[in-house]
Amino acid sequence: MSTTETPRSLNFIEEIIEDDFKTGKHTEVVTRFPPEPNGYLHIGHAKSICLNFGLALEYGGRCHLRFDDTNPAKEEQEYADAIKRDVHWLGFDWQEHLYHASDYFQQLYDFAEHLIRSDKAYVDSLTAEEIREHRGTLTEPGRESRFRTRSVEENLDLFRRMRAGEFEDGAHVLRAKIDMASPNINMRDPVLYRIKRETHHRTGDDWCIYPMYDYAHPISDALESISHSLCTLEFEAHRPLYDWCIDNLPMLPSKPRQIEFARLNLNYTVMSKRKLLRLVQEKHVNGWDDPRMPTISAYRRRGYTPEAIRAFAEEVGVAKRENVIDVALLEHSVRNHLNKTANRVMAVLRPLKVVIENYPAIETEWFDSPNNPEDASAGTRRVPFSRELWIEQDDFMEEPSKKYFRLAPGREVRLRSAYFVTCTGVVKNDAGEITEVLCTYDPATRGGDAPDGRKPKATLHWVSAGDAIDCEVRLYDRLFRSEFPEDAGDFLADINKDSLEVIPHAKLEPSVKGATPETRYQFERLGYFVVDSETTGEHPVFNRTVTLKDTWSKVATKG
RNA sequence: UGGGGAGUCGCCAAGUGGUAAGGCAGCGGCCUUUGGAGCCGCCACUCGGAGGUUCGAAUCCUCCCUCCCCAGCCA
Numbered sequence: 001m002s003t004t005e006t007p008r009s010l011n012f013i014e015e016i017i018e019d020d021f022k023t024g025k026h027t028e029v030v031t032r033f034p035p036e037p038n039g040y041l042h043i044g045h046a047k048s049i050c051l052n053f054g055l056a057l058e059y060g061g062r063c064h065l066r067f068d069d070t071n072p073a074k075e076e077q078e079y080a081d082a083i084k085r086d087v088h089w090l091g092f093d094w095q096e097h098l099y100h101a102s103d104y105f106q107q108l109y110d111f112a113e114h115l116i117r118s119d120k121a122y123v124d125s126l127t128a129e130e131i132r133e134h135r136g137t138l139t140e141p142g143r144e145s146r147f148r149t150r151s152v153e154e155n156l157d158l159f160r161r162m163r164a165g166e167f168e169d170g171a172h173v174l175r176a177k178i179d180m181a182s183p184n185i186n187m188r189d190p191v192l193y194r195i196k197r198e199t200h201h202r203t204g205d206d207w208c209i210y211p212m213y214d215y216a217h218p219i220s221d222a223l224e225s226i227s228h229s230l231c232t233l234e235f236e237a238h239r240p241l242y243d244w245c246i247d248n249l250p251m252l253p254s255k256p257r258q259i260e261f262a263r264l265n266l267n268y269t270v271m272s273k274r275k276l277l278r279l280v281q282e283k284h285v286n287g288w289d290d291p292r293m294p295t296i297s298a299y300r301r302r303g304y305t306p307e308a309i310r311a312f313a314e315e316v317g318v319a320k321r322e323n324v325i326d327v328a329l330l331e332h333s334v335r336n337h338l339n340k341t342a343n344r345v346m347a348v349l350r351p352l353k354v355v356i357e358n359y360p361a362i363e364t365e366w367f368d369s370p371n372n373p374e375d376a377s378a379g380t381r382r383v384p385f386s387r388e389l390w391i392e393q394d395d396f397m398e399e400p401s402k403k404y405f406r407l408a409p410g411r412e413v414r415l416r417s418a419y420f421v422t423c424t425g426v427v428k429n430d431a432g433e434i435t436e437v438l439c440t441y442d443p444a445t446r447g448g449d450a451p452d453g454r455k456p457k458a459t460l461h462w463v464s465a466g467d468a469i470d471c472e473v474r475l476y477d478r479l480f481r482s483e484f485p486e487d488a489g490d491f492l493a494d495i496n497k498d499s500l501e502v503i504p505h506a507k508l509e510p511s512v513k514g515a516t517p518e519t520r521y522q523f524e525r526l527g528y529f530v531v532d533s534e535t536t537g538e539h540p541v542f543n544r545t546v547t548l549k550d551t552w553s554k555v556a557t558k559g
Numbered sequence: 560u561g562g563g564g565a566g567u568c569g570c571c572a573a574g575u576g577g578u579a580a581g582g583c584a585g586c587g588g589c590c591u592u593u594g595g596a597g598c599c600g601c602c603a604c605u606c607g608g609a610g611g612u613u614c615g616a617a618u619c620c621u622c623c624c625u626c627c628c629c630a631g632c633c634a
């Protein structure tokens with residue numbers, strides 16, 4: 001090896017895969033991403049998507065997209081469509097390998113009959129409450145149902161009649177016959193099928209019995225010859241059942257292995273689908289793609305890039321210990337990508353009028369400004385300059401502190417790509433508020449450099465007042481005030497009321513005119529912004545993706 | 560007090576018996592036509608704890624402690 005770089009070490013799943021190659025257990029990696037279409041995908045799913053599709057890419061295998069649609073009461077086509085859109089947007093392609101657990105309903109049913117014939121499953125007619133009572137507790141074994149000893153014939157007959165719709169919902173269930181005394185509660189004769197008269201978004205009313213996850217999942221994996229079935233930690237105790245299903249159905253074409261990893265958690269947000277659903281349904285946010293949500297579609301609307309999210313997933317790693325990732329790491333990932341790819345532009349959020357007294361009123365001159373100092377190939381754009389400009393209110397202080405080095409009376413600063421200007425005074429209204437800042441400019445500093453080499457301490461962004469585009473800018477802050485919103489009890493009580501600030505009339509340089517949704521910019525000195533999906537020609541709307549790192553704010557708050 | 564997992568820097572995470580990678584955050588400094596970016600430096604004598612084995616232990620053994628998951632006809 002001539003390289004001095006240390007290769008990234010393998011995560012524990014990669015180690016298993018490489019070991020399987022070494023021992024000849026597998027010659028190919030086949031993974032799957034198995035969402036239930038009952039909500040939108042969130043950043044936690046993104047980790048799983050990157051893991052599953054990433055492993056397939058890394059080892060030249062494939063990754064299936066399989067909808068785990070075994071509970072029609074909660075599932076909808078809209079969610080399935082959104083999920084496909086999000087996976088594609090993240091940059092992954094399942095090609096022809098789009099599957100549904102519901103594709104296997106008939107096979108799943110036939111396998112269930114096989115289990116019955118093998119005396120490995122039985123129809124139980126206890127009520128749900130009775131089943132719960134019979135299950136025992138964590139420390140006491142369960143009790144066998146009085147229906148557990150039904151004959152194979154009777155079980156087969158009952159199961160067929162369940163399928164035929166002869167019984168009410170809940171009248172019977174099909175259970176695996178395993179061990180009511182197992183220390184693993186999941187092995188105490190788990191339910192395999194329940195009667196549920198719900199219209200399924202794909203199979204309509206073809207079925208009135210639906211398989212449970214624990215039964216459908218391992219079989220679906222096996223039917224697709226999944227080699228490594230990756231899921232989250234809470235399924236660890238279900239693994240014996242996963243293996244039980246596969247081991248008792250010898251006609252299955254393969255024996256996949258379930259491997260569990262720790263799900264992603266992010267601070268200052270909630271991640272459970274149930275809670276995200278509530279935020280949407282109770283209108284605490286404006287839909288699943290509200291830019292404050294941790295959903296993939298929200299991050300997209302917020303201006304995040306697929307590259308940034310993939311890099312984030314890579315950064316957080318894969319292991320088995322519970323973790324809470326600092327949202328600052330996610331923000332780092334976007335800044336990192338956008339810094340290299342987003343064109344710079346000038347926008348003033350909170351405008352303060354500047355009048356350059358020695359600049360001719362009728363004149364407009366155009367300056368070239370770099371689109372991206374990080375990337376010369378991004379070229380330059382033309383920005384108009386005139387006598388009246390907007391600058392940020394924050395960039396002027398009548399009585400500056402010692403560490404403040406922006407514009408102040410008597411002080412000279414550079415206007416980015418334009419001229420040096422010196423503040424000569426202010427105009428105030430009757431209330432004593434500053435309405436205008438008066439300046440003079442130095443014609444010799446055209447373009448932003450002084451022939452005598454003097455360097456102002458500050459460079460300000462600005463927009464020519466007469467040329468500015470009026471636009472709406474939405475500033476987002478974290479949706480929750482606490483690092484762990486669910487810890488205090490009611491996570492809704494922790495919602496940050498100031499998580500959205502709308503600036504109805506920000507001033508934008510004219511080069512941005514006509515930008516289409518999802519176009520990303522850096523507003524110089526402010527942050528990264530993206531054209532929102534609600535933008536129109538007459539009413540441009542921008543979302544703040546993330547601020548720039550702001551060392552001044554640290555200095556300022558330290559005092 | 561059953562079973563299954565996990566404990567390495569504030570947050571992640573390498574490490575697989577040979578003397579604690581890296582990233583984020585933080586803190587200094589340099590540089591800068593973004594107080595951005597970039598660059599440089601600092602940031603675990605110690606790996607949940609206590610014993611033991613060994614020339615040598617985060618890695619092996621024993622005991623203990625803490626945290627997470629499981630009692631849906633959800634996934």
